[in-house]
Amino acid sequence: MQQLTSYISGVWAYGQGKERAIHHAVSGEALYQVCSDGLPLAESLDYARQHGGKALAAMTFQQRAQMMKAVAKHLLAHKESLYQISAETGATRGDGWVDIEGGIATLFAYAGLAGRELPDDTLWPEDELIPLSKQSQFAARHVITSRPGVALHINAFNFPCWGMLEKLAPTWLAGMPAIIKPATASAQLTQAMVKLIIESGLVPEGALQLICGGVGDIFEHLDYQDAVTFTGSAQTGQKLRSHPRLLQKSIAFTMEADSLNCCILGEDVTPEMPEFAIFIKEVVREMTTKAGQKCTAIRRVIVPAAQMDAVQQALLKRLGGVTVGDPAHPDVRMGALVNLEQRDDVQQKVDYLLRNGCEPLCGGSLSALQLTGNGAENGAFYPPTLLYCADPFTHQAVHGTEAFGPVATLMPYQNAEQAVELALLGQGSLAGSLVTADEQIAAKIIRATACAHGRMLILDRHAAVESTGHGSPLPMLVHGGPGRAGGGEELGGLRAVKHYMQRTAIQGSPTMLAAIGREWVRGADVVEEQVHPFRKYFEQLAIGESLLTARRTITEADIVNFGCLSGDHFYAHMDKIGAAESLFGERVAHGYFVVSAAAGLFVDPGVGPVIANYGMENLRFIEPVKIGDTIQVRLTCKKKIKKAQKTAEDKPHGVVVWDVQVLNQHQQPVALYSILTLVTRQNGDFIPAA
Template sequence: MNKTQHYVLGKWITGTGEGIPSFDAVTGEFIASTTVEGLDIPAILHYGRTKGGEKLRKMTFQERGNMIKSLAMYLTKRKEQFYEISYRTGATRVDSWIDIEGGFGNLFANASLRKLFPNQPFHVEGDPIDLSKGGRFMAHHILVPKKGVAIHINAFNFPIWGMLEKCAVNWMAGMPAVVLPAPVTAYLTEAVVQEIIASNILPEGALQLISGTTKNIFDTVESQDVITFTGSAATGRLLKAHPRIIQESVPFTMEADSLNASILGEDAVPGTPEFDLFINQAKSEITVKCGQKCTAIRRMIVPEKLMDDVQIALGKSLDKVTIGDPRLKEVRMGALVSKAQADVLKNRVNELSKTASIVYGDFDTLNIIGANEKGAFVSPIVLREDKPFQNLSVHETEAFGPVSTIMPYKNLDEAIELAQMGKGSLVSSIVTNSDEIAKEYVVNAASHHGRILVLNRENARQSTGHGSPLPLLVHGGPGRAGGGEEMGGIRGIKHYMQRCAIQGSPTTLTEITGIYQPNSAYKEITRHPFQYHWEDIQPGMSLKTHKRTVTDTDIINFANLTWDHFYAHTDITSLDGSIFEKRTAHGYFILAAAAGLFVYPNKGPVAANYGLEECRFLRPIYHNDTIYVRLTCKQKIERDVASAEHPSGIVKWFVE
């Protein structure tokens, strides 16, 4: 019997026993069975923490990012082989693109974040905090990689994206991963992991694959581990309550299927672009991935006067959807992942139809192109619930497939209340051309949603759509949606790191963080800092310049040059009653004069001035005042340029 394989402890193995069979969603043909019997789970987790973790934690952010970028490029070159396997899950080319290239895109997006981190294994967060009046005792926060393993339990609907959107983040943070895909589509995840391991791009132990679910995965988790779960809210709650997770205080992020709502604004009447956008988006969310998306629209909340218009327009749009073999170009909707999932879907629709009416589609009549009833094909189903405040099933029961329900609202307050009755969602959207309506909805509905899309004619062409989570935005939601948070750019990476407040003297914290802290001891140098090459510069290196006295002539000439004739610079007869005592030098003259003092005139390693930051004019400089400059290296930021001939980067200078 063909079995999916596991990659654990540095080798490919198969489990013992018969396992759970998976079938081609289109033909019903047997593909493989998945069994986890015989796996040494404690050893697998320990292997990740040590073999993979020790290597990843020593790598800098730039090294990790470039590693992930290389992996993304490697997989992209081999993408076509994954499309052929993905068709067997019932996914069309478009559906598979979301899963395959969307997953690779997550790698690219997270790899690019390396430029926002230092070229070191840990990250310094925020600004320094002065804990004393004299500035001799201070604090700064740093983040270091957790010394555990990330355990990812993924759902069946995105076997590639679901793995890579999580792993890209934990790898950037410096943590290894153990991935557990759902058995029914584990064969597709396995195919990608086969290529990842063959690439030799990741350090050994950075990725292990357990093809299926195992009941004892949590029995030996430790406090430094991180667990993520994607799936049903009911299953997630059971897992989250595992005694070992509670005992060890293991972070647990749950991203659960939710009853996401899309609202049609009262202004979006038939004939407006927004009405058409609502209908097109609804059709897409019902049919893409055969409705098997945790972010799909389950509830369409529309003005009561437009209920019939929406029902008719959506029905006409769905009539154009062709169903069948996802390999065929003319097919627009494939199959559910399995016959078993189709049975579950029918039961859920039956529950909803006890109060709501089915106004489009049925489970008995279906025109299938290029396939037959052996596949897990179903029709799109639209229900209508005219009493959504009385009949609560529509806010509690999710049919995970091409199913959505239309319901009415009288005013925007009712629409907001209905959206909130889902008790927490991953995403909501509102389609309106009224910014006033949009603001009212967003401000009042945001408490119950992880993301809100405002869709209108202006952004329609560029919009990524209701159901598309993006790597740089948080993915998750409160309440029923799990109360967790994935991705989110830098925010997501920090979930796999430990934040620690470091207290000490400015000099000590300069050495720890690699960032010069004000009041730290200077490292006096004899040569001008602009004469040093990149590799010789260190934070704290400092030069005190010679002095210059500001004259009346300097100020007047600068005023004539810039046309800045502010009275304090040019009219000393107007100073009475002002905060100024004498003729005052322009702030920008002080900067220019400071540059003249600290710039090294001869040709040297310095290429260009990148710009000024943290420039503040705290007190006036008057004519006849004498100034000097102290120039101290604050921080070095390496340039991540593969083609660079010599080490280089940006040097931030602390200028006093």
């Protein structure tokens, strides 16, 4: 039997002490022994801080993003080896796809978010300048910096790849090293992925460590800059959350616990409608994917009493077509639970529900199990089980007991108020779904139940065509939920990165704040040179470099010509009588003409390093520009974002953000905004793949 080693302080090592066996979920064969006793787990924290932490903190957000993208490509190239190990956990190919390629896609997603939105720097200015004085020479802004700590990620057994990567992506992007502690039952798959990452040489030493087995006394050595995340049972999570060291040092702790997620069928839906079939398909998919071992799986199926018979018949028919057995068999659609202990736990929970107000419609015991394929008799299989609770308001067990397998319970409601009440009885869920074609029903139920859910899906015939489904967390959306779901929050785009960083309010003069943020802010000193900034390459431009343009007086002909050219004949610009009665008192120039005229003042028309206008942000019109007013523009280099050169043929470039202030003859701003330009870099940095 193989020994499943940990990766600690740069070495693959195995402990000495009580071992635990990992069995093949399908055959029952013992595959691995696991033990971390005696390993220097406390020293691994210092190793992470001194090696991985310092290396990651020295990298810019853009460099971390490129590292993550390279790791994702490497894992994708070796995915088949991971699929082979995934089958040992009872997963079908489809189950493995969600776990393996879904996790890799999360790395890609975060790398892309960072590439588009984060600075090429180690400090992240979070907001614009906040004036704190009349003359604006005392101001503030919030900045986000890396913390010199370690993230300890304690993950559940059901998604050994995705569960690691969805936490690892924002952790690395934040500049923090991670120690991964996977659930022992499926640790072999996590270890295989970690090995691929370590052997790739793409991440700094110490940025990733792995504990296969228990965490020993590692909690005793955590410090205030560290972070702990936990995914698993609420009981274990609450125990960890109350650890004295976490309380003493105010260590950040994020918990995501399994929850009794619901799916509601709207009162408007009848069997003849497409939404009815969508509902049936969604419930069955959530019951059988990963054999129901998902923290987001539908556990409570809330149905109008008038449609209960039709729903029962449709669900039983579809569940009857689900083949259970060895995932290697081509006809199998649902695999095994992760091990026999998990199977027994599911049976115990089902038995409890059956003693407390529920009755079986299908499944419910191992005697109902029919397997497809040979050699699966010793596996951890459990039949798809649909229960019915006739009075879910009286029998509360169905709202507090989760069988973590292919199990769901039908329950009726009489009106929308009862549907809402049943949804809220779950005491906090990761995800909820509503299937309806009625906008008013959707608005009423979602507004009333959103407070108890981390994410909610509304399905109708239109959304279902492209929907990722009830149980699929997405990198750009928050994953987590209140109450029973743990009260934590993960993913959610760049929100997740901030969980591992420190937000600090910085106060001072604009010039000082610009120097600290390496990003020019209004009111800070500027640098003016004879050479037009559009004649400079990306590397030659300095933050704070500025151009004060020539002036232009706005005429009536300008306004009339722009109105005819654009087709914008709004009365405030073209109707002398109407404009006189407006708040302006007379005709004013089109705002977009002001922007166009400003561009005419600051643009250098010759061929040069500027490739293109990339966009405009935060446009505000401050004061009206009237006939006879004179405008002038202050153009200032606000920040620079270096873009990676993807191929040798690509022209190396970066994005330059320019602050634009359009001023009138009184030096009052009439328009404020930022423009983004693509600017050529003199030096390429393309590195061909090995």
